[in-house]
Amino acid sequence: MPDDRFTFEGHAGHALAARLDMPRGAHLATALFAHCFTCGKDIAAARRIAQRLAGMGIAVLRFDFTGLGHSEGEFANTSFSSNVDDLVAAAAALEARGMAPSLLVGHSLGGAAVLRAARRIGSAKAVATIGAPCDPEHVTHNFGANLDEIREAGEATVDLGGRPFTISRGFLEDLEGASLVEDIRELRRALLVMHAPRDAVVGIENATRIFVNAKHPKSFVTLDDADHLVTRQRDADYAAEVIAAWAGRYLALERSAPPDGAPEGVVRVTEADPKGFLQDIQSGPHHHALADEPERLGGTDKGMSPYGFVAAGLGACTSMTIRIYARRKGWPLAHVEVEVTHDKLHGEDADEAGAGEAKKVDVFRRTIRLEGDLDDAQRARLLEIADRCPVHRTLEQSSRVETALA
Template identity: 70%
Template sequence: MPTEKLTFTGHAGDTLAARLDLPEGPHLATALFAHCFTCSKDIPAARRIAQRLAAMGIAVLRFDFTGLGHSGGEFKNTTFSSNVGDLHRAAEALAEKGMAPSLLIGHSLGGAAVLKAARGITGIKAVATIGAPFDPEHVTHNFTDALEEIAQTGEAEVKLGGRPFHIKKAFVEDVAAEQLAPEIGALKAALLVLHAPLDAQVGIENATQIFSAAKHPKSFVTLDDADHLITRAEDAEYAAEVIAAWVGRYLDLRPPAPPPGAPEGITRVAEADPAGFLQDVNAGPIHHIQADEPFAYGGTNRGMTPYQLVAAGLGACTSMTLRMYARQKGWPLTHVSVDVMHDKVHGQDAKGEYDRIDSFKRRIHLEGDLDEAQRTRLLEIADKCPVHRTLEAGAQIVTELAEPAKVTA
């Protein structure tokens, strides 16, 4: 996916660093992502979610809060309220580019921040939280031992994720005073709550409280045994899949007319896991499946193989063709199913040479009060299915190399 590096001014006038992940096709909507406490915009979960949404036509802005990652300012001078302010500035920066966000996504404390910020951002239609605390003060359990020192001296150095951070009294007082229930109850957007029951950092009861405080439309999906940071690739992928499937109900993702020469639009295949073979297959912004290879061939078996996808196309086209014919004839065909098997066998190719060629074996199941003549005719019609004809006759494949995707400064 193309990525644009950009900066904008944060709540206190500091320069904040951001990445705008863009769709390769039409831009249909924009999302704003808020990362977890002391994390950055580049955590794996953020990257995976951005990649999946970009494939749907949704641009995603992920940025570093003040004092974190590549952003300017001092972290010790920030508070929960300042994070909310940074979110508002990020939304304004997007609006200035003509890409005002309609979706907010927040991870951990970033989830609490988007719940707080949503009402102050015009045009938000959907909000998704991942492992978010209902009470922002919950974050102080990460440095409980330092709270007394902070209260007495005004600040203290704490270790978070193995790194030193300075926490000031203003931060502790700010999260203690924050109450999210009224904001959640007044949310004028659809809400999706994602949370892992075994989350050791932010307990599952937080998800229950957020969900209970919200009005419909609202949804809750468990992340099973994922950890708080969603570090495993399969957990980040699952979260991305759920958000992508859910948000399609609340954002207008209707694409423009397909380009000339592609009446069904473009089918885009992109790597989901460069270390293996997992692929994202997108036909427009709505339809998505995955392709992969079995474990025995170095894959992770999370999707159909390429040949299984070809077999699926043949089977689907066959079933549709038979249904269309039976419907036109008024025949009592009540159900169709098609089994397709692929193999390579020795045979004679189009040039008359003997070699291993692809063989598809198709077994058709017809249900209904059909006589023998009708069943025989339907078997003949199966060979007229367009995909059957394409595979039998062969197809012209024209390949060209696209220009490299650029990361602009």
């Protein structure tokens, strides 16, 4: 996916590092993503979810909060409230680009932050949280034995995920006073709560409290056995697909493609998983699908194989051609079903592919089921018409593929 890296001014005037993942096809909506506590915009979950959403037409801005990642400022001088202010600043930066966010997505403490920030972001119509605590104070359990030192000395260095962070008394007090119940009750946006029942960092009871306090429209989706950081790619892909499908109901999606989007008549295929074979397919400005390979061939089996798409094209075209003819004739055809299988067989008359090796030819076997009060002559005629399907004719004739570098 193409991305745009830039900086914008955070709550205290520091330059915050941002990455905007843009769809290659139609730009349907814009989302703002808030990462987990002490993480960054490039953590695996944030990167994978942003890229998958972009593959489905939703641009995603992810950024490093003040003092984290590539952003300026001192983490020791930040707080939960300052994270919320950074989110509001990020939304303003998007609006200045003509891309005001309609969807807010937050992971862990970032989920708590978007719940609070939502009412200050006028363009936001929907909010999705992933493993979010109901009260930001929940993260103080990470400070363990340092809590007393923070309160008494004013600050302490805490080891979080193998990295040292200075936590101030002000940070602690801000967390302890940041109840989200009122924010959730007055959210006035569609809410999606996603949580794993076995989350060992933020318990499932947090999701229950968020959901119970929220008003409709609200939805809850379990992430099954995902871990808190959503480190497995399949869990991140699932979260992104659910968010995109759910958000479509609540966002006024712009269905016109941008200048660099996929125009009508163009099929654009973009690699979604460089380590596997998953592909995002954008057909014109409106249609999206996934292509993949079976697990036995190294894929993740999340979409049809390339030959599956070819067989689907033949089957769909066959059914449509039969329907058009029967409709024109006024015949009582009630239903059409076409089954297509594909195989490669050695062709006796084909040119040799190499020394002593006969070239294989593609064989598509098509079984057509016709339902309705049709006589034998009508059924025979419809079977003949199936061979006039344009895709059928394309497959039987020689084709030419012309390739150029973009």
